[in-house]
Structure formats: structure tokens, C-alpha cells
Amino acid sequence: MTSTDSADIISLDTLAVDGAVADGAVAGSAGTAAPARGGRGGRGGRGGGRGAEARRAVRRSGGLQQLKPIDRKIGTYELLDEQALTTIEHNAETILEEIGIVFHDDEEALALWREAGADVSGERVRLPRGLCRSLLASAPETFVQHARNPERSVTIGGNHTVFAPVYGPPFVRDLEGGRRYGNIEDFRNLVKLTYATPSLHHSGGTVCEPVDLPVNKRHLEMIKAHLTLSDKPFMGSVTAPERAVDTVEMARIVFGADFVDQNCVVINLINANSPLSFDSTMTESLKVYARAGQACIVTPFILAGAMAPVTGAGVMAQALAEAMAGMALAQLVRPGAPVVMGTFASSMSMQSGAPTFGTPEPALVLYGMAQLARRLKVPFRSGGSLTGSKTPDAQAAYESQATLQPTVMAGTNFVLHAAGWLEGGLVSSFEKLVMDADQLGMMHALANGVDMSENGQALDAIREVGPGSHFLGCSHTQANFETAFFRSVIADNNSYEQWEADGAKDAVVRANAVWKARLAGYEQPALDDDRAAALDAFVAERMASMPDRWS
């Protein structure tokens, strides 16, 4: 093995290194870790700086520090050239003009479109070339989604990337419990775990379906969990317009009605029913949120070959048309309402027709759609850590990382499903959530780019060490070592012998210990007593106001 690439383990006893690990420990100054703290005062989570208390809080949480959303210092990858982009934009306008979009069961939406100059025939709305784009001129290029703890507020758009956990699975999975239907306890644990996870900037929405609660009431407990168990920003209910109204009401209790009217405090996932239609459930919820000045992510959910053509350029034109129509509707309801252009595209198994993830074709679509969103000057949502695997095995990890890399390199602004997604979105996995989050931490370091300062160039260190020696003890290494490299909480890089002595654990077993430790160390962020009581009263009143429904 002389002089080959094989890696020898190098002893490093010349360096004193802090043993604490967190996926918040990122190289470089731009890591900007904010201390975890129990928010208090103000809008339920605001108040003056309490430095000593914050430091105690960090110590109490085992040194866990929260990461700010990525503020990228590296360029985006530009897949398509000007001609390709112009062609796809032209095709999207052709689709809107010639074929149009169907808005089901929503007379108000049809009226708004008619008034805006669209050609409305039955439920089919044909949109003159350029109409959507001109309506979207009022949409903000970036906006802030406020959290009840201002330290956790996130900017969506521009150079920023916000990571949110998995959304929507009816099942959960963990190492001991296996695969089972999700319940409200799982939901709360996933919210707590997300809160305790530094690289997840956002609490997300339906982190799993709490199927033990009635369908028409579960949103109340879900929103309450996000508002009380976490102080990160969250997502609202979209499964019925009255649930969207409840979400906004609950946000008003916690943030104050005036603040909510003037600021975005909740973001919501509005899916198109591709191809080329929107269901009223979605447009009614969109209107509630837009009217309240809250943000909507309009996402064509596309399994290529089923909801769109099998070819990427076709998927992009159709998805652009659908997203533009949905976002423009929000502008008709309230000009300036924050919107995000979403894309969720998967490929298809040619054996079974099942959706497949982490494959190259959706990555290409993601890169192209990110460019199209930038040209439209709206934030972009796509990607995540997606997989079709049934367990958090090698397939899950390959596919997740093969989705996450393009997500980040494309400059995606809001990343739903960034951690915990398993089995094509049918399962929220506790172990995968912390494994994925570890990868998300790495993305912060990647997006920081290369430090070109004199210290980064390290020419003096190279002079000091010279040929044939080593850098282990040199002053530059001593000065930079603790912040030089990303620290994984999941990876085992010990020797084989040490790894065997530690129980020969694979990544999933280690991840199991991590999420349990995070839940065990969880401390609820404080919420103003009056607001907490008002929230409880609202939920109780709404619960009592209607009979349970289970479908």
C-alpha cells in the first residue's frame, strides 16, 4: 500500500480538540450560529438579549446551537442557456394562452380572472400571453417569514436557503417501533426533534399525519404544536379553507392581529392538480392566506409520464405555466402577497409506474426551474432529501443526497422535505431525519465557499512547514483547526478496531441514539402565559363547535 491513495489513520495528539459535536458546527465565519434560547416576552417569544441566560441555555442543550438559513456565497449552477430558457418560457405562455388552466368549483377565482382580462369559458381559464408575468410584478422577490422568536425568522428568496422537514406522511418509522400510522404524539415528537435540530431552520407543517385525531380537527392540534413546542417558523393547514382560517386566527393570537396583517408569519403549500388544473380546496386556501398577507408556495406536483410529459423540457413548460397561474391568482386576491414558485417533479419506474427519487431527470428539471424562478423574480421551492426506499439504508442515502446536492447548487430558497422523508413520502423516519439533517449542516459549509483571505491562502503556513514535514502542529493549523471542517454527528470515522469496540453500529443505529438524546434534552421554548391560554381556549372552542369527522 506504499504511496497509494489509501488512507492511513493519523494520530493527532498534538491538538486539543473540543469533544462536543453538533451539526451546527460549521467551518468559517459565515456559520453564524445563534445561541438557542427560550424566547420570551413581546409577541410570545420576543424580548431583550439575555446573554448569560442564552449561554446557560446552550450549555443545557448540550452545546447544541441553531444555524441560520444558508446565505450562499457561491454561485448557482446554471444548467440551461438563454435560448432554452426563452423557449420554455414561450411554451409556458403558449400553454396558458391556448390550452389554459381549469379552476374547479371556485366562482370567485373565475371572476377574478375574468376581471383581469382572461378568457374564461366554463371553468377553463385561458390567460393572454404575458398576463401572469405582469401580475407577478407585484410579488416580492424576497420576504421574511417571521417566527415567534425573532432569532428564528427566515428570509425566503435571494441567496437564502431555508430547510424544513418532511411534509405529509401518514406513516412514521423508527428503529424500535418499525413502520406504523402516525399519531399526535409522533407529530409532537417530530416538532420537538425539528426544534432541537440546528440545520432545520423551519418547523414545517404536516410532519406526519396524526391519524388518531379526527380529520376535521387535527389541524388545530398540529398548529398548536408548532406554535407552542417550537419557536421556529411554521406552515399552515391547506386541507380546507376553514382550516386555513383557523391557522390565521391562531397565528393572530400568538403574533398579534396587526403584526399578522403587516407581516408574513405562516407559509403554506398549495399544490396544483397537474396537468393544468387547480382544485377548489387549494384555491380557497390560497385565497384565505393571500388575503391575510400570508405566503403560498404554489407547487405543481408532477410524476413525469403521469401528470406531465416524460421529457424534462415538457415538464418545465407545464410546471411553469401552472405555478405562474397559481401565484398570479394570489396577486389578484392581494397584490404583494408573498408567493413562492414550487416544483416537485419525480421520475417513474419503468417496471411498475411507481415514482422514483434521486434520479437524474428530476435533478435536471430542478436546475432549470430554479433558473426560471429567478427570471420571474420570485423565490423558488423544490428538492429535499427524497427517496423511494422503505428503510434508511444505502438506497435512501444515495437518493437523498442525489436530490439534495442539486437542490443546493440550484439555489433553491425553500426546501421542504429536507429531512426525514422516506418511502416516497409515505413515511416520516426519525432516524432519517437526523441523518438528513447532518447532511443539511454540511450544505451550509459548502455554500460558504472558499475563504480567499490571507489566512485562507495560508502561504505563510506552507513556508513555515516546508517540504517533507507535516502541518499537524503548525501555528496556522492550531489557529484554524476547530473551525476548519464540518463536524458530522452521524459519521463514524474511527478505525475499524475502534468502531468494532464501540459495537459495530451502522449509521441508523447511531442516528437512533442521536434523536433520542435530542428529545431527552428537549426544553420547550417559553410562550407568554396569556397567549398560551388564549390559544388553548381557541382550540377548545373550535373542537367543541363541530362533530368529529374521520374522512
Place this chain on the structure above:
Amino acid sequence: MTSTDSADIISLDTLAVDGAVADGAVAGSAGTAAPARGGRGGRGGRGGGRGAEARRAVRRSGGLQQLKPIDRKIGTYELLDEQALTTIEHNAETILEEIGIVFHDDEEALALWREAGADVSGERVRLPRGLCRSLLASAPETFVQHARNPERSVTIGGNHTVFAPVYGPPFVRDLEGGRRYGNIEDFRNLVKLTYATPSLHHSGGTVCEPVDLPVNKRHLEMIKAHLTLSDKPFMGSVTAPERAVDTVEMARIVFGADFVDQNCVVINLINANSPLSFDSTMTESLKVYARAGQACIVTPFILAGAMAPVTGAGVMAQALAEAMAGMALAQLVRPGAPVVMGTFASSMSMQSGAPTFGTPEPALVLYGMAQLARRLKVPFRSGGSLTGSKTPDAQAAYESQATLQPTVMAGTNFVLHAAGWLEGGLVSSFEKLVMDADQLGMMHALANGVDMSENGQALDAIREVGPGSHFLGCSHTQANFETAFFRSVIADNNSYEQWEADGAKDAVVRANAVWKARLAGYEQPALDDDRAAALDAFVAERMASMPDRWS
């Protein structure tokens, strides 16, 4: 789960789909699968087209088709701007001029440098600013490495990416046999498996160390295995100059002496002993190969913080200096000798000092070094599917894919360790080799980019289907479905119930079945009898000429 991103399984019985799978099945016309065939005639593997025989060969091998190296249709990711690149180039020249490079125990190299105008003091060679760069003007920007089957010859450089298997591990691992020292049978099986793997374009070199053979003779059996069990291009021995001589001699037997003198038929891995020195073992081997007109990959092998500074810009300047000096030496030996600029950079665990893989800092170095190589107009080698994990688990897959994506997006021309690397390069894993190769197949589709033809744009399909319907049966889907999406041989995308019924196998268990099937279906590519006999005689003669040595 109404209207969320959750993925429903869609029945696809309207489409007749070929059940055959191979990681050679790549979307789009640029997949350019070449039929597998038993090469025959000519230089041991050449001869006229035998269409029917080729088709029979494909059938015999279960439909397995070989992939051509990637000929990328997408742009590279340009991480560093002009100023950063110029700064790093300037620093590299400063290192060469001020600090210099030590060439240990190689009087001939020192004499060549002296003659070229360098300042030689003892073994330290200080190189005037610009000397290396001007010497490298004679190095080819791209070159062909010929395989004994011309269908398998590869172009190294330009838009091409060539994938080669893991190099160097003393251990092997498989699901049943666990971790054990490698032997010549393992070596041969890895060569056969690589031959049978469509996305590995190259047979590689030390796919594992056959530690059951004497150290001074094992190269003979290794080279013979590459030349007889595979007809893909291969790598030569560099562990002693006489072994490099043996490699060239054996190549001459198979390819013909004149052909070898005029063409590149073997490529070799020459590592710098960073920081800033070369051992004579390496420079003596480099001189043998360069003199014979064969290719050298000059690679600084850097664990940042040990062999170079901990900061990326420092690593890049030092690695560029080292690589330029090594490649320039090859030009002094024989102007025009093909060289490849290599980089192997890993980060370091701050707990143990162990190398870590799949982390963001080496990815940034990779992107930057690829740019620097392009500016130098030489091919670039880096990356692979690297991991520090002890088993082919989620850690292994995350880290491998987090290395492979930057490898491909950076435009790397030669990718050693593209499949099978485990445990920081200490282990060749049979299961991981086929799992990684599956990912390599996907990279072909990614690099094909987006088809912007009218068929790709699919506007007529969108018109035909219209709103609210589906694309499953439409003519565009029918026409494009079989080639639309990459087909994985490893991923399971079936329903949970089907997966359970199939035995609830994880990716490693499925990979185990794949490599066994490939080895079971292996057929040796034909080699001209006279040349095979001459090769045997040469090996026997060399074996008999020296006593066994075990260190």
C-alpha cells in the same frame, strides 16, 4: 393526505415495458450503448465488425450493455472567480519559486531540472516562476488511452469523464465473507465484476492488494488479470521502477511494441509525498512510463491539516504546485507524454485526526482544482465514491454521493475510486461496487442534460392531454417511455407490501445478488492465443527470475 406532496403509487398497465434492467440503460440518444463483445484478432482484441456475434454476446450477457465514457452536454460548475483563480495560481508559482519541491534519491530528475533552468540545491528544486507552466505546453489537452478492444478505448480530457474502480485497498468485504485481507482470487473477481459493469469504463489498477502473493511479484499477476480477464483499459504498477518496466513489457506483448510507442495503452497513478516532495519510487516509475509515452496521473494525496494547510485556498495552491512539478518532470523526460493533473484531498476528523470523506471542504477543493486544470489545459483526475464508513450503510452512501456529485459537476475527466471504495480506502467492497456503479450510470443521464428538441418540449403532448387528464397512455409517453428515465438495478421502488413480500431486502442484500449474478454470467473476452501464451511465458520467466519478497 389530500393534495399533499405524498406520492401515490400509480398503476401503469397501459404501458408495455421491457423488464430487463441494467445500469447501462440511460435516457436519451447520448446513452450510446456499445454492444459487449468478445474482442478478437488484431492487437489481441481487434477485428472486423461481427454484428450477429455481438448481438449474441449481448444476449449471452443477459442484455448487459457497456456505456461509453460520459461526453458531457452540460456545463461545468465554476466555483472560483477569475481573481481567486489568479491568486491561487500566483501562490503556486510562489511556492515553486521560493520554497521549491524536494525530489528524493533521484539524481536523474535533479539533472533534468538543472538542465531546464531550475535552481537545484541538494535535493531541493526551486522552479522559476512560469517554468512548469511553459514545460506543460507540450502536454496534450486530451488523449486516448487505448484498450485492447478498441470499443473500450477512452478519451481522457475535454468533455469526457471516465469511471474506474477503487484502487489500493489491502482488505475486501462482502456480505457473507465480511472483512478480510484481499487475495488474487478477490482481485480477479473484482476485475471480472468491473468488466461486467456497464458504467465502469476502465478496469482500474490495484482493485485490491493480493496479499497472498509476494510483494515483488504480485504486479505480474495483477497486470495479467487486467490484460486477460478484461478488455477495458487498465492501470500499471508504480510500486517500483522495475514493475513499471514489467507493465510496459506486458502491454507491448498484447498491443505490439510499435503501437505502444506511438499510443497510450496504460495509465498510472503517481502520488506526490505532500507537502512538496516526491519519493524516488514515484519519480522513477513516472520516468519509465513517460519515456514509454504512457500516461501519468500526478496526484498530491492530501489530508488537509496534515499534508497541507487546513484551509481550501492553501490546499489548492500547494496541490497545484506539486502537480505541476510532477507533470512537468514527465515533459522533461519526453515532451508530449500524456499527463493528468490529480487531486486527492480529504478533510480530517477533529476528534481523532482520521480522514473524513463526503464532507463539504474537499468538494470545494475539487471544484477549484478542476478549474485550475482546465486553465492549465491538462486533463483532471479527482473524486470518486469516497467514504469513511466501515459498511455499505447510509453513511457510505451519503458520503459517496456527496463526493460523486461534485466530481461530475466539476467536469472531472478521470475518476478513480468511482465504485467499491469503503472504509477510507482500506476496503474494496463487492456490494458497494455495484451500488456505486448504479449511481455512475445515473451520472451519464445527468450529463446528457435536457433535450430541447421538439420531442423534448412535448408541446403537442400537453395539447393532446389537456387539463385534468393524464399522460400515461398518450402517444408521446408511449414513444418516449422506454428511454425517458434512468433505470436503477439497485433501487427498490415497489410498494411497501410488495417489498415485504419480496423479503424486505435492503440495498446491500439486493447488491449482493447483483454482483453474484454478474460474476456468474461473466464470460472472458477472447485474446489471441499467441499473445496469451507470450504473456504467460513472460510472467513465468519474471517470476522465476527472483526470490519471493514479502515486504
